């Protein structure tokens with residue numbers, strides 16, 4: 185029996201659209217854009233790879249292309265660390281990080297000095313370092329907490345850190361170290377800079393597939409409910425994370441992403457993008473060649489086509 189012959193669920197209903205997108209966009213993956221090379225281990229990834237997965241709120245996950253190939257999730261992890269960080273003393277966190285789009289590259293230093301060491305939002309690197317610092321204080325193991333959440337929600341215990349990517353980034357981590365030291369000089373880090381950087385690099389190094397990541401992000405489509413029915417976030421906090429994904433998830437291209445896709449999304453320089461259709465499903469696309477803002481070229485194209493073909497957007 186093929187999946188089409190089984191009773192229709194959201195994921196099965198959407199599978200033909202995913203196939204159409206993969207047929208059109210997949211063959212052009214890598215033709216435009218470049219893989220991230222400022223993290224040496226990422227430069228070795230095949231730029232022509234393409235995978236796309238959908239997860240319905242009922243938990244069923246289906247994919248096309250290389251949807252089961254693990255990739256480096258990088259900044260997509262920031263949506264998960266924020267979700268965990270908001271679980272403990274959210275008000276304290278919001279005094280230390282804003283929620284406005286930055287209009288600057290994800291690793292920019294300029295606004296930090298003008299704005300007294302308070303990063304614009306939790307998804308630029310400076311903001312994510314503050315979130316990691318908060319999580320380190322509240323859990324004692326920020327990277328472990330993120331890994332545990334991703335394993336539990338994806339249902340895949342093999343999801344893991346990629347030590348070679350983490351070490352590769354640490355070896356070239358001067359820019360993030362500068363951001364962290366600068367914020368520490370304003371008193372906006374509670375833990376030693378070296379510890380915050382270590383947890384941040386390892387969290388970014390987590391490797392998982394489109395299918396795993398689409399499943400793991402379902403709590404954002406389920407208004408805060410985890411796969412086992414327990415609550416990770418209240419409805420309002422889930423709404424807030426989706427809102428920040430819409431306005432800041434693609435950095436200085438967040439406006440263009442909202443214009444083309446019309447969904448909350450979080451990108452990473454590994455080429456992955458997680459997108460959320462609240463109340464319906466999540467999508468995860470992976471294609472490593474990036475535009476100059478650090479977003480996957482084929483990934484944005486695939487999501488643009490998805491919302492155009494299905495009409496499923498938040499607008």
Ligand code: DON
Nearest residue numbers: 258259290388451452453478
């Ligand atoms: O800190 C960095 O530069 C990377 N670990 C993550 C950056 C990233 O994924 C930005 N995404 N588009």
